[in-house]
Structure formats: C-alpha cells, structure tokens
Amino acid sequence: MTATSLKQSSARLRRRDPQARRNFLWGLFFTSPAIIGLLGFTAYPLLASLYYSFTSYSMFGPIRWIGLTNFTDLFTxxxxxxxxxxxxxxxxxxxxxxxxxxxxxxxxxxxxxxxxxxxxxxxxxxxxxxxxxxxxxxxxxxxxxxxxxxxxxxxxxxxxxxxxxxxxxxxxxxxxxxxxxxxxxxxxxxxxxxxxxxxxxxxxxxxxxxxxxxxxxxxxxxxxxxxxxxxxxxxxxxxxxxxxxxxxxxxxxxxxxxxxxxxxxxxxxxxxxxxxxxxxxxxxxxxxxxxxxxxxxxxxxxxxxxxxxx
Missing domain, CATH: 1.10.3720.10 (MetI-like)
Known part of the structure; x- marks a missing residue:
C-alpha cells in the first residue's frame, strides 16, 4: 500500500469519527434506562451485600466492621x-x-x-x-x-x-x-x-x-x-x-x-x-x-x- 493510499484511508477514518461518536452517544442515551437499572438494582445491591457481610448492620444503627465474624458464626x-x-x-x-x-x-x-x-x-x-x-x-x-x-x-x-x-x-x-x-x-x-x-x-x-x-x-x-x-x-x-x-x-x-x-x-x-x-x-x-x-x-x-x- 502506497503512502498516498494510507493518507486517504486515515482521512476517511477521521471524517467518520464524529459520526461514530454521535452514534455511540445516541446508543448510550437510548440504553441508559437499562444501564441505570442494572447499576442501581443489580450491581449496587450486589456490592453492598458483599460489604455488609463483613459488618454488623441492622438498617437502623451505624455500620460496624467485624470482619469474618458473620461467616464463622454460621458454623455454630x-x-x-x-x-x-x-x-x-x-x-x-x-x-x-x-x-x-x-x-x-x-x-x-x-x-x-x-x-x-x-x-x-x-x-x-x-x-x-x-x-x-x-x-x-x-x-x-x-x-x-x-x-x-x-x-x-x-x-x-x-x-x-x-x-x-x-x-x-x-x-x-x-x-x-x-x-x-x-x-x-x-x-x-x-x-x-x-x-x-x-x-x-x-x-x-x-x-x-x-x-x-x-x-x-x-x-x-x-x-x-x-x-x-x-x-x-x-x-x-x-x-x-x-x-x-x-x-x-x-x-x-x-x-x-x-x-x-x-x-x-x-x-x-x-x-x-x-x-x-x-x-x-x-x-x-x-x-x-x-x-x-x-x-x-x-x-x-x-x-x-x-x-x-x-
């Protein structure tokens, strides 16, 4: 491939970049309800439960870190x-x-x-x-x-x-x-x-x-x-x-x-x-x-x- 054809290809890619960026942003906009729902109702509860499993928490008081105590208590x-x-x-x-x-x-x-x-x-x-x-x-x-x-x-x-x-x-x-x-x-x-x-x-x-x-x-x-x-x-x-x-x-x-x-x-x-x-x-x-x-x-x-x- 000659240098001229390489320059032409790079110029076409640069012209295409704004359109691709707009398509990507519009895609994010239309999928944002699903993404927000996934993050708010799946990812956050999952990570929060992992954190709570190492704490003493009752929903009404402060969160207290207790390490592996909850897991060891399960054995007894x-x-x-x-x-x-x-x-x-x-x-x-x-x-x-x-x-x-x-x-x-x-x-x-x-x-x-x-x-x-x-x-x-x-x-x-x-x-x-x-x-x-x-x-x-x-x-x-x-x-x-x-x-x-x-x-x-x-x-x-x-x-x-x-x-x-x-x-x-x-x-x-x-x-x-x-x-x-x-x-x-x-x-x-x-x-x-x-x-x-x-x-x-x-x-x-x-x-x-x-x-x-x-x-x-x-x-x-x-x-x-x-x-x-x-x-x-x-x-x-x-x-x-x-x-x-x-x-x-x-x-x-x-x-x-x-x-x-x-x-x-x-x-x-x-x-x-x-x-x-x-x-x-x-x-x-x-x-x-x-x-x-x-x-x-x-x-x-x-x-x-x-x-x-x-």
Whole structure:
C-alpha cells in the first residue's frame, strides 16, 4: 500500500469519527434506562451485600466492621445447618422428579392426537399462575380436614396425612408444589423432542430397536443438552425456593422447622431480626454453594452431553 493510499484511508477514518461518536452517544442515551437499572438494582445491591457481610448492620444503627465474624458464626448456627438440610432435601427430590415429570409430559404431548394444542395449554397453565396465588390455592388443596387431595385419597380408603402440619410430610408437600409448575421445562423438552431427526427413528426401527431402545439411544442423546439445562436451572431454582414456603407457613418455617429452608432463614434474619450483615453473609455462602454445585454438574455431567451435528 502506497503512502498516498494510507493518507486517504486515515482521512476517511477521521471524517467518520464524529459520526461514530454521535452514534455511540445516541446508543448510550437510548440504553441508559437499562444501564441505570442494572447499576442501581443489580450491581449496587450486589456490592453492598458483599460489604455488609463483613459488618454488623441492622438498617437502623451505624455500620460496624467485624470482619469474618458473620461467616464463622454460621458454623455454630444450628438453624443455618437445619435450613441447609431442608434445602438439600427439597433439591435432591424436586429437581430429578421435576425433570422426569416434564419429560414424561413432553413425550405425551409430542404425540399426534386430536386436540393436542388444548392439552399442551392445560399442562402449561400452572407455570404462568403467580407463585403467591398458586401457594394460596395449594394451602386449601393440602388442608388435612377439607383439602381436595385428602378427599381424593379418602375415596380410595387412604387416610391422608397432615401435609403442612406434619414435620414428616411438609417437605414432600413443597416438593409436590414445585413439581406442579414444570410447564416451562415441559415446553423446552417438547421443543427438544421435535428437533430429533425422524430419519434416526426410522433407521433404528430397521435395525430392530424397540420403543425403549429408540428412546434410550436416539431420544436421550439428542435431549441431553436440554436435560443439562434443566438440571442446572433446577439446581439454582431449588436454592432460591422461597415463596411457597413463606406463604404456606406465614414465614415461620413450621412445623418444627421442617420447612425452614435457606432462603426463608435468610429472609427472617434480614427483615424480621434485622441482621442485615448476617443475612448478607448467608447470601454469599449460598452463592458459593450454588457455584460449586454448578461447576460439579458441568464437570461430571457436561462432558457426557451430545450436541447433534457438533
């Protein structure tokens, strides 16, 4: 390239700079509401909670720096360990069960029957009902005296348990409520099923594969990215499970602390006991636990995922 062409190129770039600057400023202007919202409602609370986790702060008094005291106190807090146990109990059962139910519904709704769109709508509806409203409805469904579920069980000669009044049945009740709202996950599974190449099903039939063989060797590999997504998002959602436990127990975690999950205990410390620093430390410990669990999932499960065509 000659010196003349270089000068011409630099002159064009200089002429373009004011226009590029104006475009950049206009872009900032139109995106400023989103940027301000991100900074004010996400970045600032995140950094503030990190700072508060090293302090003693009650929202009404002065902030006092105490270092790692909040984190060390968690190791001797029996309620914290109880909340972690309850959280992991719900997680271990609700996440796999939710994936299985969503996959089963997707397999049923992937069939070509008359009125299939109506069935898809019906099964998807629970996932768009507001969480608080659905929790209130479930409080009536699970009522041990006049609840719908126990009335159905009594029709078969089964004496229904006191779902939300028994320490043995309160966590299964929360698991049941979480599985009831798997409509979003069902739609994702249904989309994955419809992406499986029909040619592979035809080839497997020619090779003599039965229904189970086609499902295990064709459907599951193509659905594995969706299953990984469901596992990771379900894991994160289980650690953040809050609204049903709060509404159904009036924020107490009753009976006998059986529904005192980590997010609910965090809420109690922040907004009932006003231990903002202690609650912030809980939040960051939960964040670390979620990160570790997610990394382990990707390490031990992610490597077995099949990405079709990749």
């Amino acid at each position: 807090d029996s309620n914290w360990w109880l909340s972690l146990y309850n959280t992991f109990y719900i997680l271990i059962f609700s996440v796999p069960l939710g994936i299985l139910v969503a996959l089963g519904l997707a397999l049923l709704l992937n069939s070509k029957v008359r009125g299939i769109t109506v069935y898809r709508t019906i099964f998807y509806l629970p996932s768009i009902v507001p969480i608080v409203a659905s929790a209130v409805v479930w409080s009536y469904v699970l009522n041990p005296q006049y609840g719908v579920l126990n009335n159905i069980l009594s029709a078969f000669g089964i004496n229904g348990p006191g779902w939300l009044t028994s320490p043995d049945w309160s966590k299964p009740a929360l698991i049941l409520i979480s599985v009831w709202g798997v409509g979003n996950l069902m739609i994702i599974m249904l989309a994955g099923l419809q992406d499986v190449p029909q040619d592979l099903y035809d080839a497997s039939r020619v090779d003599g594969a039965g229904v189970w063989g086609r499902f295990w060797n064709v459907t599951i590999p193509f659905l594995s990215p969706h299953l990984l997504f469901a596992l990771v998002t379900g894991l994160i959602a289980a650690f953040q499970y809050f609204a049903p436990a709060y509404v159904l127990t009036n924020g107490e975690g009753t009976p006998a602390g059986s529904t005192l999950i980590s997010s609910l205990y965090l809420y109690q410390n922040a907004f009932r006991f006003f231990k903002v620093g202690y609650a912030s430390a809980m939040a960051w410990v939960l964040f670390i636990i979620i990160v570790v669990c997610t990394v382990l999932v990707f390490r031990f499960v992610g490597r077995r995922i099949y990405y079709g065509g990749a």
